[in-house]
Amino acid sequence: MNPKTPTIGGKKNLITRRSAIKKMGAAAGAASALTLAPGFVRYVQAQSSAPIKLGFQVHSTGIGAAYGRWYDRTTQAAVKLINEQGGISGRPIELVSEDDGTDPKRGAEVVEKFASQHQVDLVFGTLFSHVVIGAAPRAGELKMPYFVVSEGYHVASGSLNRYVFQPGITDVRSQVSSMAPWIAGNLGKKVTMIFPDYAFGHDHRDYFSAAIAAQGGSIAALLPIPPTESSYTKYFPQIPSDTEVIYHVMVGPGVLTFVKEMGEHYGSNRPQIFGFVDSLEAVDLASPGLEFLEGTYFWEANPRYAGPNQTAFDKFYREKVGVDANGASVSDPKDISTYSHMFGCWETLYVIKQAIEASGYQGPADKARLIEATEAMTGFSASNEHPQGDKLFDGKRHQCYGHQFISKVEGQKLSVVHQTSIEDGQYENDTDYTKQSL
Amino acid sequence: MDLGPHLLLALLEGTVAAFVLAVTALGLSLVFGVMRIVNVAHGEFFMLGAVLAWFLTSLLPEMPFWGFMLAIVGAPLVVGMIAVMADALVLRRLNYEPEATIVATIGLLYILQQAVLTIYGPDARPVVAPISFRVQFPWFGYSGYKFIAIGAAALLLLAAWYGVTRTKFGLIMRATQFDRETAQAFGVPVKLVYAAVFALGAMLAALAGVLIVPLQQAHYLMGLDPLLLSFIVVIIGGLDSLKGTILAAFIIGISDGIISVFFSPTLAKIIATLAVALVLVFRPNGLFGGRSR
Numbered sequence: 182m183n184p185k186t187p188t189i190g191g192k193k194n195l196i197t198r199r200s201a202i203k204k205m206g207a208a209a210g211a212a213s214a215l216t217l218a219p220g221f222v223r224y225v226q227a228q229s230s231a232p233i234k235l236g237f238q239v240h241s242t243g244i245g246a247a248y249g250r251w252y253d254r255t256t257q258a259a260v261k262l263i264n265e266q267g268g269i270s271g272r273p274i275e276l277v278s279e280d281d282g283t284d285p286k287r288g289a290e291v292v293e294k295f296a297s298q299h300q301v302d303l304v305f306g307t308l309f310s311h312v313v314i315g316a317a318p319r320a321g322e323l324k325m326p327y328f329v330v331s332e333g334y335h336v337a338s339g340s341l342n343r344y345v346f347q348p349g350i351t352d353v354r355s356q357v358s359s360m361a362p363w364i365a366g367n368l369g370k371k372v373t374m375i376f377p378d379y380a381f382g383h384d385h386r387d388y389f390s391a392a393i394a395a396q397g398g399s400i401a402a403l404l405p406i407p408p409t410e411s412s413y414t415k416y417f418p419q420i421p422s423d424t425e426v427i428y429h430v431m432v433g434p435g436v437l438t439f440v441k442e443m444g445e446h447y448g449s450n451r452p453q454i455f456g457f458v459d460s461l462e463a464v465d466l467a468s469p470g471l472e473f474l475e476g477t478y479f480w481e482a483n484p485r486y487a488g489p490n491q492t493a494f495d496k497f498y499r500e501k502v503g504v505d506a507n508g509a510s511v512s513d514p515k516d517i518s519t520y521s522h523m524f525g526c527w528e529t530l531y532v533i534k535q536a537i538e539a540s541g542y543q544g545p546a547d548k549a550r551l552i553e554a555t556e557a558m559t560g561f562s563a564s565n566e567h568p569q570g571d572k573l574f575d576g577k578r579h580q581c582y583g584h585q586f587i588s589k590v591e592g593q594k595l596s597v598v599h600q601t602s603i604e605d606g607q608y609e610n611d612t613d614y615t616k617q618s619l
Numbered sequence: 620m621d622l623g624p625h626l627l628l629a630l631l632e633g634t635v636a637a638f639v640l641a642v643t644a645l646g647l648s649l650v651f652g653v654m655r656i657v658n659v660a661h662g663e664f665f666m667l668g669a670v671l672a673w674f675l676t677s678l679l680p681e682m683p684f685w686g687f688m689l690a691i692v693g694a695p696l697v698v699g700m701i702a703v704m705a706d707a708l709v710l711r712r713l714n715y716e717p718e719a720t721i722v723a724t725i726g727l728l729y730i731l732q733q734a735v736l737t738i739y740g741p742d743a744r745p746v747v748a749p750i751s752f753r754v755q756f757p758w759f760g761y762s763g764y765k766f767i768a769i770g771a772a773a774l775l776l777l778a779a780w781y782g783v784t785r786t787k788f789g790l791i792m793r794a795t796q797f798d799r800e801t802a803q804a805f806g807v808p809v810k811l812v813y814a815a816v817f818a819l820g821a822m823l824a825a826l827a828g829v830l831i832v833p834l835q836q837a838h839y840l841m842g843l844d845p846l847l848l849s850f851i852v853v854i855i856g857g858l859d860s861l862k863g864t865i866l867a868a869f870i871i872g873i874s875d876g877i878i879s880v881f882f883s884p885t886l887a888k889i890i891a892t893l894a895v896a897l898v899l900v901f902r903p904n905g906l907f908g909g910r911s912r
Contacts, residue, residue: 243840246741407885411835411844415632415879417759418625434743434838445753448760469747 232275233268233537235260235530236295236304238316243283244408244433245309247463248519252306252330253278254510255523258502259530269534270542277301285315292316296323302537302545305529306330308522309432310381311408317341324619326551328533330525332356334384337580339612343619346555346579349529350482350522351572353384355606359585360455360480361392363599368453368478369425370398375416376430378405385430385457388608406431406439413439417446430457437464437471444473454478458485458588458595462519465509467593474590478598481586482521483569486594498527498568507594524569531566532558549619555579556615573603577613582606624758625880633876635765635834638772639827641868643845644852645779645861646823652859653796653816655717656710659724662846663731664702664821666839668694668828670735673744673837687749687833691771694829695822701731702821706814715813728842735839748833768830775826776865783861792816796859851891855898857908866907 237256240249260274268274277299281288288307295301303326307313310333317335320327321342328346329336334354336347364372372393376382382405390400401421406413413435420427431439440460454477466474484491485508487499502523503511510516532555540547540554556576561567572583582603588595647661671694676686705727713719752763783789794802795812803809827845835841852871856863871891878887898905 242736242741247743249741409844410884411841412632414628414761415876415884418628418880434836434840437743437745438835442762445760445762448753448755463742468745469751470745 230272232273233270234275234277234299234301235533236292236299236301237276237278237306238281238288238291238295238304239278239306240283240308240312241278241280243281245283245312248308248522249280249283251463251519251523252308252526255502255526256306256530259527262501263530263534269537281307281312281316283309283312285312288312288316289319292319292323292325292327296325300545302326302542303328303533303548303551305533306526308332310335310384311379313345314341314380317345320344324548326548326555328529330522330529332522332525333381334388335380337575337578337610337612339578339610339614343552343579343614343617346532348532348555348558348561348574348579348581349527350525350581351583351585351606352580353381354388354608355580355582356457356480356482356585357385357389358392358608359601359605360587361389361396361398362605363587363601364426364428364455365393365396365398368455370396371401371423371425372398372428373402373404373420373424373426374400374428375404375406377432378407381432382406382430385428389428401425408433411435411438413442414446417443424452426453426455427451428455429460431460432462436460436462437468440464440474441470444470447473449473456480458482458521462521463517465515465517466590466595471593475593477590479588479590479595480521481588481595481597482583483524484586484588484595484597485518485520486588486596488597490597492563492568492570494563494565494568497565498524502527528561528567528569528572532561552619571603577615578610579614621758624756626877627756628759628761629877629880630873631761631765631876632880633873635769635872636876637869637872638769638776639831640845640848640852640872641865642772642775642830643824643827644849644856644864644868645776646820646827647849648853648856648858648861648864649783649792649823650817650820651853652861653792654710654715654813656715656720656817657717657724658817658820659721659846660705660727660731661724661820661824661849662842662844663728664698664824664842665828665831665845666735666837666842667698667701667731668825669746669832669835669837669841670739670828670839671697671825672829672832673746674739676746683747684749687746687829690746691826691829695825698825699818699822702818703814706817710817711810711813732839732842739837739839741839743836743838745836746832751833762834764833768834771830772827775823779823780861788815848891851895853905854895855906857905860905860907863905863907867905 239253240246260276264273279291279294281291292304295304305328307316307329308331310331313329313331313333314335317327321344325344327344330349332350332353334352335341336345337352374386376385386403401424402419404416404419456479458479458481487506504518505511508518508520536551536555540550542551558574560573563570570584572581574581584603585601586597587599588597643665647658650656650658672690675690675693679686709723710720713723748764750767754761754763791807791812794807795809799809852867853864856867875887878890
């Protein structure tokens with residue numbers, strides 16, 4: 182409930198006065214910095230050694246809170262590391278975090294606040310697709326570079342604008358396209374899909390349906406679930422009995438209930454089950470009621486359990502963020518991470534660093550150069566900066582593409598059984614943001 | 620699935636919803652009936668019950684049964700105390716003015732919700748059911764705890780009915796409801812009755828929250844749905860009729876179960892809201908409400 186400021190006659194005056202005061206304050210601040218902080222020589226001498234201000238839009242509350250907590254930890258760890266290694270172009274990162282309550286309306290307000298109040302250089306970190314779709318247009322209007330870590334297909338689909346990038350995590354269309362051949366080959370061809378009834382779920386619905394049809398499979402039923410649902414038993418009768426594979430992807434506070442109720446409904450007499458790990462991000466696989474998931478399969482973007490094929494990069498990243506070999510916090514084994522998503526924050530920060538350094542970005546006047554430098558990138562190789570693995574980057578679509586994993590639940594842990602190639606997730610579309618004006 | 624088992628599942632789901640809803644809505648109805656207060660914070664007492672259940676059961680992690688028993692006794696007591704405080708600090712000072720208390724309870728809603736967000740955090744946390752088993756029907760399996768929840772809610776409703784109609788406190792309460800000033804003239808301590816009724820209403824909501832939390836998870840926003848449904852039930856049943864409230868809870872709960880299983884949960888919500896509109900147009904005092912005096 183935000184009462185709109187009434188447009189009254191005195192408003193223009195008021196704003197002028199306020200901005201005048203703000204400028205005076207800034208001048209006074211600068212003056213005091215000059216006189217009182219002689220140690221800060223570099224800051225005074227060259228404007229370019231002032232901190233780079235990054236606006237971090239984070240879901241600290243609302244249905245995305247579990248993800249937000251881990252996005253925050255990952256981001257803090259990456260920023261600390263980058264600053265220890267000399268910052269970006271020799272300038273330290275100053276992180277400004279704002280909670281958007283996992284709410285599209287507040288998301289747009291947060292972007293606004295970053296631009297007008299905090300005056301950040303760019304904004305990053307938004308996850309939930311409805312928030313991205315709600316906030317991205319405002320970022321475009323404000324000409325604010327907006328680096329999302331959302332998985333949604335909305336960036337690559339061309340429905341957003343030139344200021345929005347997703348360079349740290351593969352989009353849903355690519356993920357599900359790369360899953361379909363394995364599912365059809367190993368689990369079955371008649372699939373019932375259970376998905377959240379908003380943009381993110383619709384991406385799954387549209388592109389998995391197409392991908393499984395391309396493998397000679399078919400969709401037995403589609404079960405969209407409203408995002409605020411708290412009880413799921415009533416949906417299960419709609420699963421046709423000739424279903425060979427249940428494909429589930431759920432997010433939000435009800436995920437544990439969802440999986441438990443599915444177990445109660447089916448018991449041991451179940452079809453094959455393939456889930457996106459989103460259904461269990463931040464949830465302990467050893468939780469009571471989840472025993473029935475034994476032998477089911479999950480997509481993972483980044484394996485939660487450090488298996489025999491763990492890379493040195495993953496080991497480094499895990500240690501820096503403070504995650505143990507079971508994907509839980511090192512300080513609390515019950516605090517499970519959102520391991521298949523949060524690496525996106527880490528990698529996005531390194532892409533931002535690379536883009537700022539490549540473009541010679543000095544301040545907001547150089548935003549166009551920053552956008553063009555990001556668009557010029559073609560890919561990232563597996564490294565401490567990109568611990569999830571190699572990626573291709575499509576500058577026209579503003580989207581990256583990486584490897585995906587399929588894991589089986591064995592002994593209440595996930596073990597990787599298949600890794601896709603980047604080519605498995607390729608698709609055709611004609612998005613070209615570079616044609617839009619800056 | 621065939622029609623028979625499909626209907627059975629729908630009825631089971633509807634019955635669970637109806638019993639829990641009846642307990643929640645009864646609390647709202649009592650508070651309105653006696654105090655004439657529309658308690659917008661009612662759902663937050665439900666949420667507090669669930670969150671406290673999480674806290675109390677986590678004190679005894681090795682003994683889920685006794686942890687749950689502790690929760691079912693402890694959570695309503697704590698919530699009752701919070702309600703007594705809210706009554707003394709807020710409602711009494713507003714002299715129980717109907718309009719002022721609506722605004723005040725909206726404030727209370729946000730205070731409770733944000734306090735839980737600050738202290739407990741934004742996560743949804745599971746509570747283990749005291750007794751968990753799975754009932755295997757020939758066509759599908761069903762959570763055994765849901766039957767326990769039905770039984771416990773039925774006992775609570777019986778106890779509430781007995782309390783209101785057969786005890787001295789119930790008599791005093793009904794007298795206050797019927798005519799506050801005359802009751803006061805006859806020596807009924809109206810202020811005390813108000814505090815007790817507000818606490819009782821909150822405790823009923825908290826008990827419903829404790830019963831539901833092993834089926835869902837404790838989350839700071841979980842009070843919104845039961846609040847909306849309780850209002851629907853209380854309006855349809857008649858704002859000061861306990862019998863009407865319980866009957867309406869069953870109509871709404873079971874039709875919700877059937878419509879959401881056979882059609883869609885969204886349609887069930889649409890129909891319930893439409894029913895409220897129709898009742899308000901054609902029988903403004905609810906299906907079982909008496910004439911306003």
